[in-house]
Amino acid sequence: MFILHCPHCAEAREEEEFSNAGEAFIVRPATPDSASDAEWGDYVFMRKNSKGWHWEQWLHAAGCRKVVVVKRHTATHEIAGCWTLAEGKRLYLQEEA
Numbered sequence: 001m002f003i004l005h006c007p008h009c010a011e012a013r014e015e016e017e018f019s020n021a022g023e024a025f026i027v028r029p030a031t032p033d034s035a036s037d038a039e040w041g042d043y044v045f046m047r048k049n050s051k052g053w054h055w056e057q058w059l060h061a062a063g064c065r066k067v068v069v070v071k072r073h074t075a076t077h078e079i080a081g082c083w084t085l086a087e088g089k090r091l092y093l094q095e096e097a
């Protein structure tokens, strides 16, 4: 179990209040009308599932019901931070650049 800080509620809450919605910031095919079945398959089903730091989306299901972006270490469950979608995306893009 770990503690997540909801940026919308401004409270630190137990993991059980949240529902993991999977990997954050998955890139949709740039040209959806001409994307192949393989490209759609990758977009819908394929995930990194890596060991280490991972950007995830969590839904504060037992709280405000808003989405929270969490950077979590998948092996240690250490939390680097929790942000709104806009804040998290900005930090993610800075990290990826």
Ligand SMILES: [Zn+2]
Pocket (backbone or CB within 6 Å): 006, 007, 008, 009, 010, 060, 063, 064, 065, 066
């Ligand atoms: Zn909340």
